[in-house]
Amino acid sequence: MPQIIVENLTKTFKVSQRQAGTLGAIRGLVKRTYNTVEALNNVSFSLEEGELVGYIGPNGAGKSTTIKTISGILVPDSGRVEVMGFVPWKERSEYVRHIGVVFGQRTQLWWDLPVIESFDLLKDIYRVSQSAYQKTRDELIDRLQIAPYLDMPVRQLSLGLRMRCDLAATLLHSPRLLFLDEPTIGLDAVSKLAVREFIRDLNRKNGVTVILTTHDMDDIEALCSRVIVIGKGRLLRDGTLNDLRETVNRERRLRIDLEDSEAQIDIPSVAIWKREGSQVTLQFDPKVISPAELIQRVAAQVAIRDLFVENPPIEEIIARLYEEHLS
């Protein structure tokens, strides 16, 4: 049985509209107009235990609303959600013992207290036994390499460190299911890699199910085998990263470094995607012409210094998907 079942999840928000300016503000006092925003519209998916799923979509697509509904914070208008046998918003206090949530843009640590005191506080809030707590805490401190910073007040930590501490804080009660809402937002390259590696380990070694929302496609590429794409509250795609590539944009690219920057390449059914000096990028569909054949043909026409085949970056695929569905 799947660990998470989401069926026809729908949630609308009423947003009061106000005209700009003083006059608009005065008018708003007398008469308010409301706009209904469909944050989620019939979203359905299910997840097996131990999956690591990327949940992506543009700003305002409904990612956070989904996370907040599945974690029991928001009550949906209609639809069914069942996680580990719980209906999140109905049995919240029992349910939340089994999950962990990180909201990347906010911290759960006490701003003015040393990190370790926030940990101790969470131990009591989740009623974790002392022995289990010590074991989990020490392991997390070790894996996230935060030992030197435990006595610092949270307000003095850099964003990257704070995120590592936040991750540790979320896992102190050993949740089986982890929601990460933009965990790498604003982090530098080193911290991003550290966070990513930690998430991957957590999923592979400890078998924790992870749902990850992010705008950083490198996160998705590095971590997730499965992606769920939503836009304007609707589910657009649900499948592996490769499926997504296949259906949206099968094309691959061949980047060639030419000996002679003036040389011309002309192969039917293959387009020149970009040309900068001696660097030429060709776009081709591997079902029409295989990479080996293409390389052969190119080599017959021009002298090649170097070449390699690549997939279009995932950003482009996603951007195309959004354009197709949202325009």
Add this chain to the structure above:
Amino acid sequence: MKPYMTVFGAQFRVLLQYRARAWAGFGTQLFWGLIRMAIFTAFYESSTHVQPLSLPDVITYLWLVQALFALTYWSASPEVADKIRNGSIAYELIRPIDLYWYWFARAIACRLAPATLRSIPLFIAAGLFFGLKPPATFASSLLFLGGVASGVAIIAALVCLLNIALLYTLASEGVMRLSIPLTLLFSGMMIPLPLFPLWFQPVVYFLPFRHILDTPIRLYTGNISPTESVWVFLHALIWCVCLTLWGRRLLKRAVSQLVAQGG
């Protein structure tokens, strides 16, 4: 119970860090105490009526108000207000604890920590130099502590209500403008409650605000006798239960229609 005690302890420790604020508070309270002492002395000396409280009693009353001043509240819990405004409230909702008691425990710590820091030096200074009398009897000093405890419970329940109002309106200024003058006037902070006109006293003694300052102070001075105190405590308890039940109901409703701010 343990999670709430821990939350209380953590919040208490945070607030004990602010030593400079405590000294500044002490200075301000001392200054205003002296001014109010002068005002009431002038009133009493220019009046020929017999007042319900003698001048030395009023002066003790005033100093106790100053000493307990830090207990009273002026707004919703600032941390909670911030969390509601920026959406971090989401984190409080994924904890396996009761949000109401969590806020309640924090509110108590927020009131007790600064009060502990400020009132002790003020007690000493006012007792030594400015006419604060010691408690009437040993029993009344114990009753005073009981009165402070029930006052803090009522304050915490009121602060929780302000927090909850924030969930509904985001800006609790309106609710605060309403509740703060009520507290100011009907807790005994501005004028000792026994000095209110007789026809108005039933109203003042019916409201919960009296337990914030007036009750503990008059238990201290012996103005409320130990036998009377039973009824006063019962009155405080009933209010406390009502405010708590009301708060819990409002909170439950607010959470079920919550909109977390900021994405």
